[in-house]
Amino acid sequence: MSDLTARREALELELCPGQALFIPALWAHNVLALPDLGPGVAVNVFWKHLADAHYGAKDLYGNRDPLLAELRQGATPEAVSAAVTVSLAIAINPFIGTTTLGCLVAGRVFRLNHAVMQVVNHAAFPLQLLLIVPYVRIGETILGARHFSLKPSAIIEEFNRSIPDFMEKFWLTGLHGLIGWVVTVPLACWLLHLILRRTFSRLIPKPPAP
Numbered sequence: 001m002s003d004l005t006a007r008r009e010a011l012e013l014e015l016c017p018g019q020a021l022f023i024p025a026l027w028a029h030n031v032l033a034l035p036d037l038g039p040g041v042a043v044n045v046f047w048k049h050l051a052d053a054h055y056g057a058k059d060l061y062g063n064r065d066p067l068l069a070e071l072r073q074g075a076t077p078e079a080v081s082a083a084v085t086v087s088l089a090i091a092i093n094p095f096i097g098t099t100t101l102g103c104l105v106a107g108r109v110f111r112l113n114h115a116v117m118q119v120v121n122h123a124a125f126p127l128q129l130l131l132i133v134p135y136v137r138i139g140e141t142i143l144g145a146r147h148f149s150l151k152p153s154a155i156i157e158e159f160n161r162s163i164p165d166f167m168e169k170f171w172l173t174g175l176h177g178l179i180g181w182v183v184t185v186p187l188a189c190w191l192l193h194l195i196l197r198r199t200f201s202r203l204i205p206k207p208p209a210p
Contacts, residue, residue, distance in 0.1 A: 082193065088120050132177060138180030
């Protein structure tokens with residue numbers, strides 16, 4: 001994730017003496033001591049939400065391989081595969097800055113694993129950037145619209161020429177990108193779900209024969 005995106009999506013809060021903050025595994029975070037409050041002491045406590053047998057011997061904090069850990073804990077291949085595919089579909093939508101909230105809402109509505117979804121969400125950010133232009137071009141082709149240049153120099157020039165015209169064209173470009181995403185992502189993610197379900201099924205040890 002770029003520094004600009006991280007700052008835009010970051011959550012900021014101030015802890016008072018005696019308060020505690022829970023930070024889920026794999027959540028990037030930064031701590032800053034406020035100078036006007038004088039010296040202070042912070043204590044970090046790490047714990048794992050799964051049994052030790054589900055983690056590697058060197059994984060002291062339980063941060064590695066969350067997918068495999070969840071599978072070994074008893075989550076079904078269908079549930080983990082659904083979390084991965086749904087979060088990926090949201091993470092590669094053409095609107096930057098909407099993915100984290102989208103994954104949170106989808107996870108709550110469909111009762112999916114939030115940890116898995118956020119890992120996929122952040123890992124897919126480079127792919128989201130790469131797919132914006134193809135989405136827009138697909139939408140423009142479907143609607144028979146003229147291609148709008150997405151080069152930074154052309155966008156700045158269009159903005160300086162006429163702000164109302166720029167807003168109209170930019171809104172249409174967003175619509176084209178949404179159409180391109182809608183017509184390509186559902187089928188691709190359905191196929192991915194089938195593949196991942198079979199793959200995750202092989203990662204779960206078979207129960208011993210009675």
